[in-house]
Each structure stands twice: as structure tokens, then as C-alpha cells.
Amino acid sequence: MSRLLKGKVLGIGLVMPSFLTLLVLVAYPVMMSVRTSLQNRAGEWSWDNYRYIFTEPLISQNIRHTMFVTIISxxxxxxxxxxxxxxxxxxxxxxSKLINKLYLIPMFIPGVIAVYGFINFYRNNGWVARLIGTDNMLPIIYHVRGLIMINVWFNIPFTTMLLLSALQGIPNSIIEGARDVGATKWQLFIRFILPLSYKTMLVAITFLFMGIIGSFTAPFLIDRNAPQMLGVSMQQHFSVFNEIGQSSSLAVFMFLLSSAVGCFYIWSNMKHSKKELS
Amino acid sequence: MWFIKLIGKLKFTGFVCFFIFVIFFFGPLLNLLLLAFSGEWQYPDRLPSEWSLTWWTFVLQNDAIISSIWLSFLIATIVTLISLLICIPAAYAFARIQFPLRRFFLFSFLLTNAFPKMGLYVSIAVLFYQLNLMNTFVGIVLIHLINTLMYMTWIPSAAFENVHRSQEESARDVGASPLKVFWHITLPMAKPGIIVASVFTFLSSLNEAEGTFLVGIPDYRTMPVIMYSIIADYPSTAGSVFSVILTLPTILLLVAARKFVGAESFANGFKLK
Structure with a gap:
């Protein structure tokens, strides 16, 4: 009995350094943000900031734009x-071997540089325009198209990595077995490969959603000025309009959206581990 | 006959896909590389008309830029060490010990990703003002730690979990102490996962710009922060030279850690139990 207790104490003790760091550096500032978002300029409790972000037409436009970009990306x-x-x-x-060696690289390229390279490559007098002729060039930079493209650029390596590992986890024997009994490629995909990897797709969606919805650098440098992504809008409310309450309420709103997706992730992980135990 | 045609077609599609892949992912980077070595590249020209190293000498002789490179590497090294020190024990505990609220602690690290980064940094800046941590080295290290906590806990935890218990147990049976088992058996076997997490931590610290910009200005200007001002103030050739310099360590580190950085050990970290 006392050994069990010792194990429990040891476990919590080992987790504490990183958990306390998390508490001080993340949880506490998040709570401060929530508090600020619930106070008006005089410092009294009120819903003013939330009333503002849900009634101001510009913000609702931004919310729609953010959801559009996030979901499409x-x-x-x-x-x-x-x-x-x-x-x-x-x-x-x-x-295939060559791509396997290359596909991870974009994940580690600094964000600012990727955006910078993107702008130089695709702007209307950039390299692509020079190669194919300016007249054949669709507007990409300062257009939502460019933003979606850079989101794809940034996020493909990580997502591919997650999905590849899930697919590598499918034993060859299953696939060969299905082929032996005459399954077509399509049936193989629908019946075996998709069900065996869809859990990882949920994981990927969670991290994609959280990463894109709150992004700042790419939309700030590539998107048009209006409508804005919420990350940019939040930064602007803070540093240009000096509206700390409103920018906090925007942050909390994004946080709630991400949390909904995060709970989904946690739920699906829990379900998974229960299955493994039984 | 049709069979050969089909194979030809498949090869052709493979080639086209590969071509699109390379253009899309590496075109922008190749463009920067060309720009970095070009002396003159007027508008309709498809390639630079003149090659030169002018901006390289400019960048490499600029003291602010050189010191930013040192500062970035120093910070990244310190952040990686600290993050190893505080996260590895937790990773081990998650993998091996059953304790109350284990799942709660494990999933709580998702919080670093769920709250929008910019909002978090702003809120931390307010906190740092109160604690006098603005424009300090400690402040920057702390803000970099935020991005590494989750990876540094989850990925090594999966690595620990994949070490077979029987090997630890047999070491215990011949009389090794728990600490000895951890040091000589568990830790070496979990090394690939820990290395991946460390590489990731190091690079994410090296590339962190938004938080550093907010907390470290004006005295602590790391490479990505300098990059912001170079984009704004200098022609694209100078920006490109600096981009190449900034990207080089990333590529070198990835090549060096190639043996460890596979889909497997990274992705395992996201299958939580």
C-alpha cells in the first residue's frame, strides 16, 4: 500500500516542474486574459467586450473570413x-523516396522567411510572373488565395508526417490478405485504409485548426487589409486601437473555438485507450 | 501493349506530381537563394543578369546581425537544456507511473496550442511588466519555453512508453537500482524520441519571432526579429541573403539528425493514452 502511495507521490512530483511552468507561463496569463475580456474600460465587470465583438459588423465579417480560411485550409x-x-x-x-527525404523541410523553415520567399515568388512581378508572363498570373499575394496556399505550405509536412506514421502502422499482411480475396484498390481504401487511419486524421485536424485559426505572421503579411483574420484583428485592437479588453475577448473567443476542437481530440483519444484496455 | 502505355502514364503522373511538389514547396526557397547571389535582376528577366556577393559582405560585416546570430544560438541552446530538464521527468512519469489526475496533467499541455499565440504573448507581456521581466534574457527564455513544453513532454513520453518493460525488469532482477535502470536502460533506448524533441525545440526557439519581438525589444534582437526590420528596410537581395543564413542551421541540423527524425517517433507523441 505504501509503495503504491510512494509511486503516486513520485509521479506527481516528476510532473510538477513542467506543470508549474505551464501554470505560470500559460494558464495564469490565459486566466488574466479571460478576466480582462470581462471588464470594461472603467475596470468594472461587464459583457461589453463580447457584445462588441458579436455586434460589430466588421468583426463578424472577420469571424466569417477566419472560419472560411481555416476550414478551407x-x-x-x-x-x-x-x-x-x-x-x-x-x-x-x-x-517516392525523394519526396520522403524532402517533405519535412518546410516544417522547419522559419515562418517569416517562408512568407518572405512566398511574396517574392508569387507577387505580380515575382519570379512566377516573370517565368509565365504577368498576364497569365492570378493575383495571389494580398489575396485570400495566397493565404490558403501558405497555410498549405506550412502545414503539409506535419500533417503528412502524422498520417504517414498511421499508414505505416497498417500491417502489409492486412493489405495483401484483402488483395488475395479480390478486393479492388478502391474497396481496399474504403474498407481498410481509411478506417484504420481516420483517428489520426482527427488528431491532424485538431492541430491544423488550432494552428491556423490563431495564426498571425502569414495573414498579417499576405492577406488583404479587410476582412482580416482574427489573429491580425486581435493584434490591431491591442496595439493600434489600444483596446485591451476587446482584443482579449477576441483571444478568448478563438480559444473557445479551439477548445471545442481540443475536447474532441481528447475525447477520441480517451475512447481509443479504453478500447485498448478491454 | 495497353499495359505498357498504362505504366508509362503512371510514371508520367508520378513525374508531374513530383514536379508540382518541388515547385510548390521549394520554388519560393530557390527564389530566395537566387536572389541572395544576384547582383542585378531587372523586372522582365527570368534569371538574374548579374551575379554578385555584395549583400553577403554587407550582412557579414554588420555587427548587429552577427551578434543576433550568436544571441539566437545561445538562447536556443539554453531553452533546449532547460526544457529537457523540466520536461523529461514528466514525460517519464506519464509513460511509466500511474498517478491520480494523470490524464488531466497530460492533456493540460494542449493548452499551449489552444490559446491563440498572439493573445497569449500579449497577456504574458502584461505579467512580465509587473515582474520586471520585459527586455531581459530570462523573459525571452521563458517565452520560448511555452512553445516547447508540449513537444518536449509528449514525444519523449511516447518514446519511454515504447521501451519494453521486460528489459527494465530484467535489469532490476540482477540488482540494479531504479535510477541506474533509468540511466543505463530506459534513457538510451528512448534516445531517438528525445533527440527529435530536442531538435524540434532548438529549431522552434531559433525561429521564434512574435514573442521575442514583444518581450525582447529593444536590447535582445534575435535573428528572426532582425529579419522583420530587414524585410521592411532593405531591398529583397539583402533579405534573401539573411534568409539563407537563417535557414542554413535548420537544414544542417535536419541533415545531422536525419537518422532520428522520421515520421515514427514524432507522430507517436500525438497518440496519447
């Missing part, structure tokens, strides 16, 4: 990353 990232992961898992060709 998640969709494209997921589809493309899944395609790349499938290719890397089931092809042993030369190109």
Missing part, C-alpha cells in the same frame, strides 16, 4: 497530405 491540407502519405506508404519508386 484544413480541407486542402488534409486531402493533399493524405495523398502524399498514401503515395509514400505504398510506392517504392524513385520519386
Amino acid at each position: 484544413c480541407f486542402f491540407v488534409l486531402i493533399i497530405a493524405y495523398g502524399i502519405a498514401l503515395y509514400l506508404r505504398f510506392s517504392t519508386r524513385f520519386f
Whole structure:
């Protein structure tokens, strides 16, 4: 009995250093933010800031824009990353090996530099325009298209990595077995590969959603001035309009959206581990 | 006959996909590389008309830029060490010890990703003002730690979990103390996961710009922070030279850690139990 207790104390003791860091550096500031968002300029408790972000037409436009960009980006990232992961898992060709060596690199390129390279590459007198002729060039920089493209650029490596590891976890024996009994490629995909990897897709969606919805650098440098992503709008309310309460309420609003997705992630992980125990 | 055609077609699609992949992911980077070595590149020209190293000498002779490189590496090293020190014990506990509220502690690290970063930094800046941590080295290290907590806990935890218990137990059976088992058996076997997490931590600290900008200005200007002002104040050739310098350590580190940085050990960290 006392050994069990000792184990419990040891466990909590080992977790404490990082958990306390988390508490001081993240949880406490988050709580401060929530508090600030619930106070008006005179420092009294009120819903003013939330009333503002839900009634101001510019903000509701920004919210719609943010949701649009986030969902579309998640969709494209997921589809493309899944395609790349499938290719890397089931092809042993030369190109597949080469892509396997290369695809992780964008994840580690500093954000500012990627955006900078993107702007120089795609702006209307950039390299692409020079190569294909300015007249054939769609506006990409300072357009929502460019923002979605850079989101895809940033997020594909991480998502591909998660999905690839899930696909590599599917034993070859399952696939060969299904082929032996005459399953077509399509059936194989729908019946085996998709169900065995969809859990990881949920994980990927969670991190994609959280990463894109609160992003700042890319939308700040690439998107148009209006409508804005909420990350940019929040920063502007803070440093240009000096409205700390309003910017906090925007942050808390984004946090609630992310939390909803995060709870989904936690729930699906818990369900998974219960299954493994039984 | 049709079979050969089909194979040809498949190869062709593979090639086209690869081509799009390379253009999309590496075109912008290649563009920066060309710009960095170009002397003159007037508008309709497809390639630079003149090559030169002018901006390289400018960047490499600028003291502020050189010291920013040192500062960035110093901060990244310190952040990685501290984060190893505080997160590895937790990672081990999550993998091996059953204790109350284990799941709550484990999932709480998701908080670092759930709250929008910019909002978090602003809120921390307010806190740092009260604690006199603005424009200090400690303040920057702390703000960099935020981004590393989750990876440094989750990825090594998965690595610890994948070490077979039987190996630890057999070491215990021949009389090794728990600490000895951890040091000689568990830790070496979990090394790949820990290395991946460390590389990730080091690079994320090296590349962190938004928080450093908010907390470290004016005295602590790391490479990405300098990059902001170079983008704003200098022609794109200078920015490109600096981009290449900033990206180089990343590529070198990735190549060096290539053996460890695979999809496997990284992705395992996100399958929480």
C-alpha cells in the first residue's frame, strides 16, 4: 500500500516542474486574459467586450473570413497530405523516396522567411510572373488565395508526417490478405485504409485548426487589409486601437473555438485507450 | 501493349506530381537563394543578369546581425537544456507511473496550442511588466519555453512508453537500482524520441519571432526579429541573403539528425493514452 502511495507521490512530483511552468507561463496569463475580456474600460465587470465583438459588423465579417480560411485550409491540407502519405506508404519508386527525404523541410523553415520567399515568388512581378508572363498570373499575394496556399505550405509536412506514421502502422499482411480475396484498390481504401487511419486524421485536424485559426505572421503579411483574420484583428485592437479588453475577448473567443476542437481530440483519444484496455 | 502505355502514364503522373511538389514547396526557397547571389535582376528577366556577393559582405560585416546570430544560438541552446530538464521527468512519469489526475496533467499541455499565440504573448507581456521581466534574457527564455513544453513532454513520453518493460525488469532482477535502470536502460533506448524533441525545440526557439519581438525589444534582437526590420528596410537581395543564413542551421541540423527524425517517433507523441 505504501509503495503504491510512494509511486503516486513520485509521479506527481516528476510532473510538477513542467506543470508549474505551464501554470505560470500559460494558464495564469490565459486566466488574466479571460478576466480582462470581462471588464470594461472603467475596470468594472461587464459583457461589453463580447457584445462588441458579436455586434460589430466588421468583426463578424472577420469571424466569417477566419472560419472560411481555416476550414478551407484544413480541407486542402488534409486531402493533399493524405495523398502524399498514401503515395509514400505504398510506392517504392524513385520519386517516392525523394519526396520522403524532402517533405519535412518546410516544417522547419522559419515562418517569416517562408512568407518572405512566398511574396517574392508569387507577387505580380515575382519570379512566377516573370517565368509565365504577368498576364497569365492570378493575383495571389494580398489575396485570400495566397493565404490558403501558405497555410498549405506550412502545414503539409506535419500533417503528412502524422498520417504517414498511421499508414505505416497498417500491417502489409492486412493489405495483401484483402488483395488475395479480390478486393479492388478502391474497396481496399474504403474498407481498410481509411478506417484504420481516420483517428489520426482527427488528431491532424485538431492541430491544423488550432494552428491556423490563431495564426498571425502569414495573414498579417499576405492577406488583404479587410476582412482580416482574427489573429491580425486581435493584434490591431491591442496595439493600434489600444483596446485591451476587446482584443482579449477576441483571444478568448478563438480559444473557445479551439477548445471545442481540443475536447474532441481528447475525447477520441480517451475512447481509443479504453478500447485498448478491454 | 495497353499495359505498357498504362505504366508509362503512371510514371508520367508520378513525374508531374513530383514536379508540382518541388515547385510548390521549394520554388519560393530557390527564389530566395537566387536572389541572395544576384547582383542585378531587372523586372522582365527570368534569371538574374548579374551575379554578385555584395549583400553577403554587407550582412557579414554588420555587427548587429552577427551578434543576433550568436544571441539566437545561445538562447536556443539554453531553452533546449532547460526544457529537457523540466520536461523529461514528466514525460517519464506519464509513460511509466500511474498517478491520480494523470490524464488531466497530460492533456493540460494542449493548452499551449489552444490559446491563440498572439493573445497569449500579449497577456504574458502584461505579467512580465509587473515582474520586471520585459527586455531581459530570462523573459525571452521563458517565452520560448511555452512553445516547447508540449513537444518536449509528449514525444519523449511516447518514446519511454515504447521501451519494453521486460528489459527494465530484467535489469532490476540482477540488482540494479531504479535510477541506474533509468540511466543505463530506459534513457538510451528512448534516445531517438528525445533527440527529435530536442531538435524540434532548438529549431522552434531559433525561429521564434512574435514573442521575442514583444518581450525582447529593444536590447535582445534575435535573428528572426532582425529579419522583420530587414524585410521592411532593405531591398529583397539583402533579405534573401539573411534568409539563407537563417535557414542554413535548420537544414544542417535536419541533415545531422536525419537518422532520428522520421515520421515514427514524432507522430507517436500525438497518440496519447
